[in-house]
Amino acid sequence: MNSASLRPQRPASEQQQTEQLIQDILTDAVDRRQLFPPAAVVRGYSHHQHKTQQQFTVQTQGGAFFIKIHELHALPRFAAEQESLLSILASQTIAVAAPLTAGTLQRAQEPAMAYLILQHIPLAVHGDWFSAGQQLAQMHSHHSTQGYGFVRTTWCGEHAQDNRWNQHWGDFFVQQRLLPMLQTLQQQGINLPHQEQALDYARRLLENHQPPASLLHGDLWSGNIGFNPDRQLSYPVLFDPASYYGDAEADMAMTELFGRFPQRFYEGYHSVAALRPGYEQRRPLYQLYHLLNHAGQFGGSFLLQAEHLLAQMHD
Numbered sequence: 515m516n517s518a519s520l521r522p523q524r525p526a527s528e529q530q531q532t533e534q535l536i537q538d539i540l541t542d543a544v545d546r547r548q549l550f551p552p553a554a555v556v557r558g559y560s561h562h563q564h565k566t567q568q569q570f571t572v573q574t575q576g577g578a579f580f581i582k583i584h585e586l587h588a589l590p591r592f593a594a595e596q597e598s599l600l601s602i603l604a605s606q607t608i609a610v611a612a613p614l615t616a617g618t619l620q621r622a623q624e625p626a627m628a629y630l631i632l633q634h635i636p637l638a639v640h641g642d643w644f645s646a647g648q649q650l651a652q653m654h655s656h657h658s659t660q661g662y663g664f665v666r667t668t669w670c671g672e673h674a675q676d677n678r679w680n681q682h683w684g685d686f687f688v689q690q691r692l693l694p695m696l697q698t699l700q701q702q703g704i705n706l707p708h709q710e711q712a713l714d715y716a717r718r719l720l721e722n723h724q725p726p727a728s729l730l731h732g733d734l735w736s737g738n739i740g741f742n743p744d745r746q747l748s749y750p751v752l753f754d755p756a757s758y759y760g761d762a763e764a765d766m767a768m769t770e771l772f773g774r775f776p777q778r779f780y781e782g783y784h785s786v787a788a789l790r791p792g793y794e795q796r797r798p799l800y801q802l803y804h805l806l807n808h809a810g811q812f813g814g815s816f817l818l819q820a821e822h823l824l825a826q827m828h829d
Contacts, residue, residue: 532561536572539581539619539629548615549631552576571634578634580611589628592616594668596630598732598757605656605729608649609742609751611635635751641741643775646750647782650765654728654787658759662686662727670733670756673698673807677758683727684720686760687799688713695806702810706820712827716799725761725790732756733804734765735772763793767800798823 536559543549553576562569568583582592596613603610612633620626663686664677676694680686696709731738733756740751766789769775802823808816 532570533559535583535621536570536581538621539583539617539631540572540574540579542617542619543615543631546615546617548617550576553579579614580632580634582630582632584628586618586626586628589616589618590667591669592628592630594666595755597664597666598668598755599632599753601729601757602653602731602752602755605653607652607656608646609635609749610755611751611753635740635742637740637751638743638748639740640776641743641748641750643750643778644782644785646739646741646775647779647784648786649750650731650734651762651783651786654730654762654765656729658727658729660727660759662758662760663690664758668732668756668758670804671807672811675732675756675758683724683761684717687720687764687803688716691803692716692806695803695810699806699810704809704817706817706824708821708824708827712802712824715827715829718829719795719799723761723790723792723796725763727759728762730758730760730762730765732758732765734768736769736775761796761800762787763789763796764800764803766793767797768804770797771801771804798826802827 533556537554537556540549540554540556544551544554553574555575557573557575559570559572562571566584567588570581570583572579572581584592593616596616599610599613602608603612614631614633616628616630618626618628661679661681662683663679664675667677668675673695676690678690680690692713696706696713699706731752733754734752738752738754740753742749742751766783769779802820805816805820805823809820
């Protein structure tokens with residue numbers, strides 16, 4: 515036995531541990547025949563942290579990937595994101611980062627984890643907003659014959675969305691969007707005034723509103739859209755969806771909530787599709803859902819905005 519074998523083994527550096535984690539995930543995907551073998555040859559990576567979720571942009575011999583990693587309980591969320599992206603991709607209207615595979619990884623002496631591997635697309639904040647509006651309108655022209663809902667639960671932020679199929683839009687939005695959000699806040703000890711008044715108002719406003727069941731992004735704010743910066747072929751890209759089939763106005767209302775999209779976006783949208791009469795009255799109702807969601811996660815000004823909007827909802 516040589517002297518080197520008697521030396522204590524140094525713990526792997528944080529960088530080495532990270533590289534090994536990425537390697538293990540890509541190898542697992544290759545072993546499951548979800549990626550081609552060159553994808554497991556890592557050439558470089560960058561690390562991002564999103565709340566408790568780890569994210570990596572990885573360059574490999576088989577291409578570039580974006581990998582999300584979380585605790586095992588996140589697997590249904592990753593599967594829902596994958597299903598949402600695949601639905602948008604299948605519409606052949608607007609680009610998304612293609613979901614390549616979701617899976618789990620169990621490593622020795624460590625808890626199991628969930629991962630999602632996406633195609634990596636370089637993104638810029640601004641680009642052709644007119645085309646973005648046109649392509650979103652085209653996506654909204656894809657309708658479900660099953661009614662309002664989706665094939666599985668999806669998550670808008672930390673909130674699980676009840677996507678069971680419903681034939682009546684007003685009932686779906688009140689019972690499967692607004693009411694669960696208000697109940698979640700109540701469980702957190704937050705009892706907002708004017709709740710029943712607002713729910714009654716929503717029922718009356720949407721009672722005879724039966725829009726086509728359009729494919730929605732579901733969480734469409736400026737942080738979930740980007741533009742490929744290629745000078746020759748720049749194009750809009752959607753990501754982090756919480757999809758379901760519902761009123762196209764729900765997507766449009768959110769684009770006006772946290773800082774309105776550029777005017778060219780709306781010009782592009784309206785060049786393809788017109789919003790129905792009464793949108794201005796329904797817009798605050800659809801925005802309320804996202805304000806309640808943010809109030810539950812972040813409180814503060816979102817809670818005040820939700821209270822203000824609830825107080826305004828009466829005939």
